[in-house]
Amino acid sequence: MANLVIVAHVPTDAVNDGFLPAARRIGLSVTLLTDHADAHERHFARPDLPAYPDQIIACDVFNPLAVVEALDGRQPAAIFSNSDHLQTSTAAAAAHLGLPGKDQRVVYRAKNKAAMRAYMTQKGIDMLWHRVVTSETDLVTVTEAPFPCVVKPREGVGSQLVRLVHNLDELRRYCRAVWTDRPGCVLLVEDYISGDLYTLETLGDGRSIRALGGFRVTLSDPPHFVELAAEWGNWLTADQQAAIMNQIEAFGVGFGSCHTEFVLTPNGPRLIEINYRTVGDRREFLLEETLDFPLFETILRLHLGEQLPDLEPGGRTAAMRYFPAGKAGELIKAPDAFNECGDGIWLNYRPLRREGDTVALTNSNKDYLGVLCASAPDTAALAQAMQAAGAGLSWDIR
Numbered sequence: 377m378a379n380l381v382i383v384a385h386v387p388t389d390a391v392n393d394g395f396l397p398a399a400r401r402i403g404l405s406v407t408l409l410t411d412h413a414d415a416h417e418r419h420f421a422r423p424d425l426p427a428y429p430d431q432i433i434a435c436d437v438f439n440p441l442a443v444v445e446a447l448d449g450r451q452p453a454a455i456f457s458n459s460d461h462l463q464t465s466t467a468a469a470a471a472h473l474g475l476p477g478k479d480q481r482v483v484y485r486a487k488n489k490a491a492m493r494a495y496m497t498q499k500g501i502d503m504l505w506h507r508v509v510t511s512e513t514d515l516v517t518v519t520e521a522p523f524p525c526v527v528k529p530r531e532g533v534g535s536q537l538v539r540l541v542h543n544l545d546e547l548r549r550y551c552r553a554v555w556t557d558r559p560g561c562v563l564l565v566e567d568y569i570s571g572d573l574y575t576l577e578t579l580g581d582g583r584s585i586r587a588l589g590g591f592r593v594t595l596s597d598p599p600h601f602v603e604l605a606a607e608w609g610n611w612l613t614a615d616q617q618a619a620i621m622n623q624i625e626a627f628g629v630g631f632g633s634c635h636t637e638f639v640l641t642p643n644g645p646r647l648i649e650i651n652y653r654t655v656g657d658r659r660e661f662l663l664e665e666t667l668d669f670p671l672f673e674t675i676l677r678l679h680l681g682e683q684l685p686d687l688e689p690g691g692r693t694a695a696m697r698y699f700p701a702g703k704a705g706e707l708i709k710a711p712d713a714f715n716e717c718g719d720g721i722w723l724n725y726r727p728l729r730r731e732g733d734t735v736a737l738t739n740s741n742k743d744y745l746g747v748l749c750a751s752a753p754d755t756a757a758l759a760q761a762m763q764a765a766g767a768g769l770s771w772d773i774r
Contacts, residue, residue, distance in 0.1 A: 378453035380404040380676065382429070383437050383466045385459045386412050387419045389726075390660055395458060397427040398672035404453065405430045409446055411437050440468035447473075454679040458653055460533050463487060476582065476681045478652060482628035486652040489564050490530050492627075501626050502647055506566035511555075515548055522567050526601075527551065530562040534657075534741035537561075540568060540599040569646050571639040574611055576620055577655055577663070579674065581684035582631045587617060588667065588689050591659065593637075596700075600739040606659060608666060608694040612645075620645040633675045658726060658747045659696060665722050666694040666751040693758050694751040697766060700743040701735045701773060709772035710745065721761050722751040725769065735773055745771055 380399050384391055399406050406429040410416050413434035420428050435446035443455075443465055455475055457466040463483035470477025485491035493506040507518050508530065527550055528538040537554055541547045547565065554561055573593040579586050591606040612620070624636050627650060635655040637648040654660050654675060664671045668690030678684065710731050716723040727746045729735060737743055748765055752758035 377405045381407045381452045381455040383457035383462050384408055384410045385461055387416055390458050393426050394672045398676055400427045402673055408432045409435050409437055437462055438465055440465040443469040444472050456679045463652055476679055478631045479628055483652045486650045487531055501623050504567050509563050509565055518565055524568045525565050526568050527563055527565050530564045535601045536740040538601045569639045571641050574638055576636045578634045580630045581678050584684055585630050586687055602700055605697045616645055623647055632678050662694050662696055662749045666692045692751055693755050695758055695762055696747055696749040698747050699745045701745055703773055704735055704737050705773040707731055707733045707735055708774050711769045720753045723761055723765050724749045
């Protein structure tokens with residue numbers, strides 16, 4: 377049986393409920409490499425899970441040499457990671473093993489947002505003012521910043537510690553607050569791009585790349601950027617899609633799954649982030665239910681070296697809504713999970729916090745109490761289903 381190596385950090389739904397069952401469906405054995413072996417072993421000790429790995433091996437997954445050495449000379453059919461943090465080490469290991477994979481230079485500069493901005497400036501893809509700050513001394517160099525600006529960790533995820541600042545005093549206060557909590561945190565300050573946020577989801581086999589569609593994203597009010605809702609569709613004109621595709625291809629994207637965020641401006645789309653992995657926060661499961669092909673299996677087949685098939689995403693519409701906590705405290709009452717199908721409509725609610733959990737406000741996706749997803753034949757049915765299901769959800773935090 378051909379073996380798939382999944383490189384993982386902490387346990388995630390995307391791997392445990394998505395990619396791992398998909399690997400089983402296409403006849404692969406699975407070896408899980410992780411630096412959190414105990415956490416994964418506790419998860420897979422539970423009965424009645426969708427799928428289980430054949431082997432869990434502890435290693436320093438951030439080190440590509442450790443990843444290769446952990447395989448002890450065995451040659452897998454594919455090596456894959458869905459982790460934001462592990463794309464570079466996985467790409468390097470794939471190259472060493474002679475397996476299909478992403479270009480490690482591209483995944484590095486996608487993860488490192490300062491490297492992304494520098495590369496795009498160098499290649500003329502997008503000229504956006506930006507500076508890296510790591511200390512009080514660096515703050516002296518940003519007096520020419522074109523406020524308002526966005527401040528975010530250079531290698532952050534999930535809108536964590538991302539903030540809009542309007543002047544130099546706000547910038548200094550915010551950076552100092554971050555460094556008090558996270559000494560040494562490298563921050564990126566960049567010009568704020570105003571406009572509505574969209575995503576483009578793509579798949580590629582290293583020879584060709586295909587746009588599947590994207591999400592129109594609703595964000596919280598500034599100064600934070602918490603994603604509150606997302607609606608799936610084809611939001612772009614042909615020229616707009618060609619423009620954003622040209623930008624990500626010029627950046628080097630071309631293999632596997634990629635989740636790109638951009639703002640539509642009067643002068644065309646401008647990149648916010650390139651996340652060189654599959655879309656997260658349960659949107660990958662929404663697409664699995666919405667698209668006319670199995671997303672998880674298709675992604676794994678690309679890493680097995682198969683050619684990108686002629687994909688037809690289909691005409692269904694889909695949406696999701698996140699429910700962030702409104703205050704900190706103990707979660708006293710929370711709705712249960714549910715999954716419903718009927719009349720062409722799929723509804724799913726996934727709790728992300730349990731009764732008894734202590735909730736702290738971080739102004740990021742860590743504040744989500746739960747997520748509601750729906751897929752329907754048309755937008756009217758979708759809106760009605762989302763409204764009815766959302767009205768029945770409530771939480772009690774004290």
